[in-house]
Amino acid sequence: MNKDALLAALGAFPQRTPLTSNTLESVDCGRYVREKVEYQVEPDEIVRAYVCIPENRKPKTPAIFCHHQHDFNFALGKSEVVGLAGDHDQKYAAELAERGYITFAPDAIGFEERNWSGGTFQTSYFELATRVVTGRTLLAKVLHDVFVGIDYLDSRPEVDPDRIGFIGHSYGGRMAIWAPAFDRRIKASVSNCGCVNYKDSLRRDAGIQMEFCVPNIMNIGDIEDIVALAAPTPLYISAGEQDKWSRGAQHIFDFAKSSFPADTLKLRIWPGGHVFTQPMREEAYQFLDRFLR
Numbered sequence: 001m002n003k004d005a006l007l008a009a010l011g012a013f014p015q016r017t018p019l020t021s022n023t024l025e026s027v028d029c030g031r032y033v034r035e036k037v038e039y040q041v042e043p044d045e046i047v048r049a050y051v052c053i054p055e056n057r058k059p060k061t062p063a064i065f066c067h068h069q070h071d072f073n074f075a076l077g078k079s080e081v082v083g084l085a086g087d088h089d090q091k092y093a094a095e096l097a098e099r100g101y102i103t104f105a106p107d108a109i110g111f112e113e114r115n116w117s118g119g120t121f122q123t124s125y126f127e128l129a130t131r132v133v134t135g136r137t138l139l140a141k142v143l144h145d146v147f148v149g150i151d152y153l154d155s156r157p158e159v160d161p162d163r164i165g166f167i168g169h170s171y172g173g174r175m176a177i178w179a180p181a182f183d184r185r186i187k188a189s190v191s192n193c194g195c196v197n198y199k200d201s202l203r204r205d206a207g208i209q210m211e212f213c214v215p216n217i218m219n220i221g222d223i224e225d226i227v228a229l230a231a232p233t234p235l236y237i238s239a240g241e242q243d244k245w246s247r248g249a250q251h252i253f254d255f256a257k258s259s260f261p262a263d264t265l266k267l268r269i270w271p272g273g274h275v276f277t278q279p280m281r282e283e284a285y286q287f288l289d290r291f292l293r
Contacts, residue, residue, distance in 0.1 A: 001221035003229065009214050011136035014042050014144045019152055024048070031055055032097040034082060041148045048113050049106035049149070050082045052097035053158060062163035062292040063102040063153050065146070065179075065186070066093035067172030068111065070209065075119035077112030078105040081172075089276050092167055092284075099285060101292075102159055106149050108142060108171070108211075121210075128210045138211050139178070146179045150186070163187055163292045167284060169276045170194050170245060174212065177237075181229035188291035189230070190284040192238040192276050193245050197223035200247035223248075224255040231259035236266045236287040243274045264291075 021039035035051045054061065066081045069090060076086045082105055083091030093103040107114045110124035117123045128138040153159050166189040168176040173194020180186040198218050201208055227235065237253060239246035246269070253267040266287060270280055 001225035001229065005220045006217075009137075009216050009220055010140040010143075011131070013140045016148070016151075017041070017043055019148070019155060021152060021155065029094075029097075032094075034097075037152075039148070039152050041145050047106050047145065047149075048078070049104060049152075050078050050093065051156070052082060052093055052103040052105075054097055054100050054102065057100060057102070057158065059158070060160035061100070061102050061158055062165065063104060063156075063159045064093075064096050064165040064167055064288065064292075065149055065153070066096065066103050066105045067146075067166070067168035067175045068105065068108065069169045070171035072121070073119075074111050074115045074117075074121060074123065077107035077114070079112060081105045089278070089281070090169060092169075092276070092281055095281065096167070096285065096288075099289075101165075101288075102153075102156070104149060104153055106145070109138075109145060124210045128213060132213070132215070137214050139214055142175070142211050143178060143182055146175060147183055150183060154185070161185065165189065165288050165292050167288065168192065168194065170274065171209065171211070173238075173245075174209070177223065177226055177230060177235070180233040180235065181226050184233070186233055188234040188236075188288055190236045190238065190287055192280060192284060193240050193243050193274050195223060195227075195237050195239055195249050195252055196245045196247045197252060203244075206244050206247070224252040227252055227256040227265075228259040231256070232261050232264060234264040234266075234287070234291045235260070236268070236284060238276075238280055238284060239267065239269045240273050240275060241269055241271050243272075245274055 080086035176191035239249035
């Protein structure tokens with residue numbers, strides 16, 4: 001893949017702006033404190049996130065960006081990964097905080113507090129369409145927001161900037177592949193049930209998620225090329241054998257593995273579908289431990 005051609009297809013990224021962050025609340029959750037924070041990603045655009053800080057931590061602690069799923073549930077985002085709502089198996093930000101990591105869980109654009117359309121897909125559709133007609137993409141925006149989220153983590157004095165990881169399921173799993181290809185501050189990443197490539201998405205039971213609609217992308221490359229671009233950042237691809245969002249996982253791994261140092265690209269195909277069960281999460285956490293502890 002030609003990275004310059006990829007960047008041209010993504011279009012202009014938003015400009016960085018001062019973070020101007022604030023802490024809105026702080027809740028003692030026993031083994032960690034959960035803060036609700038806000039920070040600026042673009043002029044006049046504020047993002048809210050949860051930050052979970054372990055009670056017994058070292059002065060400089062590894063941190064993990066925890067990206068929420070999609071599930072066509074636009075009313076949920078950050079609250080699900082910290083265990084305040086939604087699927088119990090999605091609370092990986094809370095579980096990782098209990099393991100001693102600082103965890104960071106923002107809303108992606110179009111979800112929870114960043115959805116202005118009453119919890120419908122209309123927000124995401126608007127954010128895509130109004131960019132495409134001006135030569136930009138929603139993917140450039142969501143990547144920008146991830147970069148700024150890592151800027152926020154860098155700004156926290158408790159965070160070790162040399163030990164920042166990333167984890168996500170579904171939509172979050174896709175971002176766990178894209179983000180380390182562009183931001184080398186990510187030192188290890190876990191993608192769960194979110195590795196399907198474009199050519200295996202061209203079916204009516206799958207389709208292309210709005211955030212990943214990039215004009216001409218399939219004439220430039222596919223997700224296996226993005227995985228290869230993520231090297232040498234350690235990457236664990238966790239896939240479901242019956243999961244349509246995990247199609248092509250073995251091909252992606254076989255294509256990209258030569259780009260990585262030995263034993264830093266890992267693939268595990270689990271029986272079952274689009275899930276993030278406790279055994280799957282435990283293996284994911286062990287991978288992060290290996291590279292961030």
